[in-house]
Amino acid sequence: MSDDRSPSTPPAAEALTRCDALVLGAGQAGVPLARALTDAGRRVVLVEATHVGGTCVNEGCTPTKTMIASARVAHLARRAGEYGVHAGKVSVDFPAVQARKDEVVAQFRSGNEQGLTDAGVEVVMGRARFTGPHAVQVALPDGTHRAFEAPLVFINTGARPTWPDLPGLQDVDALDSTGLLGLKERPEKLLILGGGPVALEFAQAFARFGSDVTVLERGERLLERGDEDVAAALTDALTADGVTVLCGHQALEARRTEAGLSLRVRGPKGEKTLHGTHLLVAVGRTPNTDDLGLDAAGVEVDDHGHIRVNDDLLTGVDGVYALGDVRGGPAYTHAAYDDYRIVRDALLHGQRRSWRDRLVPYTVFTDPELARIGLDEQGAHEQERPVRVYTLPMSKVARATETGETRGLIRAVVEASTDRLLGATVLGAGGGELLSVLQVALHGGLTAADLREGIFSHPTWSEALNNLFMQDPVEVPGGQKRKDPR
Numbered sequence: 001m002s003d004d005r006s007p008s009t010p011p012a013a014e015a016l017t018r019c020d021a022l023v024l025g026a027g028q029a030g031v032p033l034a035r036a037l038t039d040a041g042r043r044v045v046l047v048e049a050t051h052v053g054g055t056c057v058n059e060g061c062t063p064t065k066t067m068i069a070s071a072r073v074a075h076l077a078r079r080a081g082e083y084g085v086h087a088g089k090v091s092v093d094f095p096a097v098q099a100r101k102d103e104v105v106a107q108f109r110s111g112n113e114q115g116l117t118d119a120g121v122e123v124v125m126g127r128a129r130f131t132g133p134h135a136v137q138v139a140l141p142d143g144t145h146r147a148f149e150a151p152l153v154f155i156n157t158g159a160r161p162t163w164p165d166l167p168g169l170q171d172v173d174a175l176d177s178t179g180l181l182g183l184k185e186r187p188e189k190l191l192i193l194g195g196g197p198v199a200l201e202f203a204q205a206f207a208r209f210g211s212d213v214t215v216l217e218r219g220e221r222l223l224e225r226g227d228e229d230v231a232a233a234l235t236d237a238l239t240a241d242g243v244t245v246l247c248g249h250q251a252l253e254a255r256r257t258e259a260g261l262s263l264r265v266r267g268p269k270g271e272k273t274l275h276g277t278h279l280l281v282a283v284g285r286t287p288n289t290d291d292l293g294l295d296a297a298g299v300e301v302d303d304h305g306h307i308r309v310n311d312d313l314l315t316g317v318d319g320v321y322a323l324g325d326v327r328g329g330p331a332y333t334h335a336a337y338d339d340y341r342i343v344r345d346a347l348l349h350g351q352r353r354s355w356r357d358r359l360v361p362y363t364v365f366t367d368p369e370l371a372r373i374g375l376d377e378q379g380a381h382e383q384e385r386p387v388r389v390y391t392l393p394m395s396k397v398a399r400a401t402e403t404g405e406t407r408g409l410i411r412a413v414v415e416a417s418t419d420r421l422l423g424a425t426v427l428g429a430g431g432g433e434l435l436s437v438l439q440v441a442l443h444g445g446l447t448a449a450d451l452r453e454g455i456f457s458h459p460t461w462s463e464a465l466n467n468l469f470m471q472d473p474v475e476v477p478g479g480q481k482r483k484d485p486r
């Protein structure tokens with residue numbers, strides 16, 4: 001690439017770099033895809049606006065789960081007496097918690113960077129914008145621009161926190177998830193807007209660090225979807241940790257006060273004012289598509305700004321794909337990573353698989369963890385599908401009693417006619433791991449009888465699957481909606 005501009009000639013159009021593939025965004029799909037295509041002999045340019053690794057590594061999964069680990073240690077140390085252990089007075093060194101988290105993030109990020117370097121991917125730090133269907137201009141940090149063209153373009157630009165239209169919000173120095181992760185000091189009184197995974201994971205962690213935490217969810221329950229009794233049990237667990245959970249509450253106005261801020265809210269019993277030192281806004285995420293010049297490319301978005309794709313993750317423009325959070329649908333790291341596998345297999349191995357056909361599990365990393373895959377009881381009722389629902393409270397699981405972690409339950413939904421597993425929910429300590437056992441059984445087409453009779457090591461959490469399928473199931477008949485919600 002050359003630049004022959006001189007002071008005596010008018011600025012020429014930026015020199016153009018042509019390559020085989022352009023990857024926009026170094027997230028959970030972009031990084032492995034850039035590596036795989038480079039390994040296959042293609043010339044790939046990966047453009048990243050802020051830092052390699054995307055949301056998950058830098059301001060999502062990695063930092064939150066690292067902080068949650070510190071919070072759990074504080075929690076267990078406070079409970080030490082229950083186990084006959086004297087740990088003394090527990091205090092949390094918040095800057096040390098943050099430093100540990102920053103170290104892990106830096107380690108993961110540099111691992112991603114090293115992987116790209118080793119593979120020989122050309123990484124360009126800058127903000128990409130389409131200028132045509134296969135043409136992209138990148139604004140570099142020094143204010144200059146570079147232009148690129150490629151027959152294949154992969155959009156992996158992810159999403160960012162959504163800011164609601166709340167009067168006064170701009171005056172109160174509210175934080176989003178990224179801002180909260182950067183705090184130097186522990187908030188005294190943390191108000192949280194939203195009752196999704198971001199809100200709940202932070203709520204419990206900060207309560208365990210010693211903050212006074214209130215969660216304000218406008219819906220009638222936490223976590224929007226899933227069986228109601230599970231959401232209620234999770235609410236109880238958070239409450240036991242000292243989190244105040246206010247569902248059915250709408251924030252009306254935010255105001256700055258001497259001590260921090262106030263929020264005027266309307267709940268089932270009328271209006272009231274809440275006071276806090278900090279406000280976390282965690283009401284969802286907005287796809288990074290509005291500043292991508294998608295019009296110039298002819299790439300279409302839906303009403304929420306997510307890029308429209310077909311089964312192959314291809315946009316309406318030939319050779320232009322969208323992967324991960326930017327395409328709508330499940331917004332998890334493992335889903336973005338699987339998008340990479342789908343595109344890789346289609347382009348390099350001639351194998352097609354639709355992203356819509358797959359079952360995506362999820363785990364909310366509260367304590368107890370809430371993990372789910374496939375059909376739950378509520379879903380079976382909504383689909384009027386004949387199933388049997390097995391439920392085992394954790395208080396009946398030997399391992400739970402032995403370890404003092406008896407909160408939660410295990411639930412499995414099986415098809416009435418075949419006895420095959422259709423879905424599972426686990427609310428429990430390490431629930432995500434136990435769910436993975438059920439997930440493998442589901443993928444393998446195993447039945448309730450297989451798991452009832454399976455030999456698992458005693459006394460593991462997985463052994464509870466024997467007992468789960470020995471419970472009397474709730475029979476959900478097909479073709480009729482359930483009248484008595486649990």
Ligand SMILES: Cc1cc2nc3c(=O)[nH]c(=O)nc-3n(C[C@H](O)[C@H](O)[C@H](O)COP(=O)(O)OP(=O)(O)OC[C@H]3O[C@@H](n4cnc5c(N)ncnc54)[C@H](O)[C@@H]3O)c2cc1C
Pocket residue numbers: 024025026027028029030047048049050051052053054055056057059060061062064065126127128129156157158159177198288291292323324325326331332333334336365
């Ligand atoms: C607080 C929090 C906790 C989370 N915890 C979990 C969890 O425990 N488990 C889980 O599965 N998921 C979790 N998630 C969700 C997960 O982080 C995302 O689903 C995942 O990172 C999406 O990956 P992606 O590849 O789609 O995009 P991202 O990882 O968001 O990467 C997109 C990249 O594109 C870059 N970019 C954006 N615009 C441009 C542009 N114009 N030009 C160049 N680059 C651009 C961004 O800087 C970013 O690096 C969490 C999210 C948050 C916010």
Ligand SMILES: NC(=O)c1ccc[n+]([C@@H]2O[C@H](COP(=O)([O-])OP(=O)(O)OC[C@H]3O[C@@H](n4cnc5c(N)ncnc54)[C@H](O)[C@@H]3O)[C@@H](O)[C@H]2O)c1
Pocket residue numbers: 164193194195196197198199201216217218219222223224249250251282283284285330331332362363364365
């Ligand atoms: N463990 C995990 O897998 C994990 C953890 C964190 C985030 N994530 C992902 O990140 C994304 C964002 O998570 P999130 O929790 O920010 O969003 P979310 O969309 O999952 O939940 C937002 C919640 O806020 C509520 N809400 C919306 N507007 C509100 C308002 N004005 N006042 C009060 N409540 C309001 C909604 O009813 C909803 O319950 C999700 O897609 C999630 O999958 C995943």
